[in-house]
Amino acid sequence: MRNWLRNLQYRSVHRIANPISRIAIGTWFFGDRVAKNDALDCLACAVDSGINHIDTADVYARGEAQSIVGEFLKSQSRSSLFVSSKCYFPTGGAQHERGLSREHILASVNESLRRLNTDYLDILYCHRFDVETPLEETIQVLNELTDQGKIRYWGTSMWKPSNISAALEICGSNRPLFEQSLYNLLERQVVEPVLYNFLLREKIGLVAWSPLCGGILSGKYLNHIPANSRVTYMPQLLDQIERTRTIVDRLNVLAHQIGYEANHLSLAWLLNKPHLAGLVIGCSSKEQLVSNLHAVELPYTDSLDEKVSQIITPD
Numbered sequence: 001m002r003n004w005l006r007n008l009q010y011r012s013v014h015r016i017a018n019p020i021s022r023i024a025i026g027t028w029f030f031g032d033r034v035a036k037n038d039a040l041d042c043l044a045c046a047v048d049s050g051i052n053h054i055d056t057a058d059v060y061a062r063g064e065a066q067s068i069v070g071e072f073l074k075s076q077s078r079s080s081l082f083v084s085s086k087c088y089f090p091t092g093g094a095q096h097e098r099g100l101s102r103e104h105i106l107a108s109v110n111e112s113l114r115r116l117n118t119d120y121l122d123i124l125y126c127h128r129f130d131v132e133t134p135l136e137e138t139i140q141v142l143n144e145l146t147d148q149g150k151i152r153y154w155g156t157s158m159w160k161p162s163n164i165s166a167a168l169e170i171c172g173s174n175r176p177l178f179e180q181s182l183y184n185l186l187e188r189q190v191v192e193p194v195l196y197n198f199l200l201r202e203k204i205g206l207v208a209w210s211p212l213c214g215g216i217l218s219g220k221y222l223n224h225i226p227a228n229s230r231v232t233y234m235p236q237l238l239d240q241i242e243r244t245r246t247i248v249d250r251l252n253v254l255a256h257q258i259g260y261e262a263n264h265l266s267l268a269w270l271l272n273k274p275h276l277a278g279l280v281i282g283c284s285s286k287e288q289l290v291s292n293l294h295a296v297e298l299p300y301t302d303s304l305d306e307k308v309s310q311i312i313t314p315d
Contacts, residue, residue, distance in 0.1 A: 020052065025055065109124060168202065178205040185217055205277030219255075265295075269305070
């Protein structure tokens with residue numbers, strides 16, 4: 001297996017022994033669309049390639065994704081990996097099994113630790129902002145979990161600057177480490193420019209999810225819809241594929257001109273963002289993961305960035 005350590009970029013984080021790879025492996029479909037053995041192969045491929053950042057959530061495949069990661073962690077040095085979880089979305093039908101209430105966060109963390117076969121989470125993301133639970137209640141339990149050593153850091157996902165600002169006013173020194181947002185060449189409106197500048201000012205890292213826009217930016221939908229692709233269970237992508245076809249085609253042509261593919265160019269665009277702490281790459285096979293990793297070799301210059309900008313923001 002090729003080692004990408006020379007090209008992969010890492011970020012040092014206070015209280016974490018090893019620098020964190022800016023590319024994280026996502027586990028959304030592990031145990032659901034991606035069978036257990038294939039998922040384990042993807043995880044092994046990621047770690048062998050130098051990725052030490054594993055992104056999970058309590059709701060992925062109803063907990064099965066975390067169980068697969070937990071099985072993988074048994075054969076790994078836990079301290080060498082940065083493992084996340086998330087909490088907010090319903091894990092059951094009861095009122096206390098959703099949101100960011102004290103009861104739900106505690107249950108989510110304890111169950112995630114059990115499934116992941118670990119004593120601590122490197123980061124717990126609040127998966128969305130909870131308008132029903134007092135923010136003070138959420139911050140208090142996050143502080144308690146940090147003091148107990150069950151989580152090292154906490155972060156947010158898809159929170160507005162106003163939401164994060166409110167948390168900063170009451171969280172004390174236990175500030176959020178990362179904000180995980182939808183961010184890619186086709187979907188920039190959540191982050192740019194307000195959230196990006198806010199996070200930069202507050203020194204909170206930005207982690208991008210869906211960096212290839214559900215696979216659209218890979219270029220694989222330009223000529224036909226592959227069998228068993230994400231479109232088969234997310235038909236809403238069809239409209240987005242048609243609306244963005246011209247942009248993706250032009251990005252694909254530009255990538256080919258420099259000897260790469262559209263997915264490499266799209267990921268390199270993100271990795272070139274100086275404040276980006278990381279991006280989460282999902283995969284259904286180790287071959288797909290390796291293909292995406294070629295993005296770290298792409299020489300992303302100012303001239304190339306200008307060409308990309310002209311494509312995504314035409315006059």
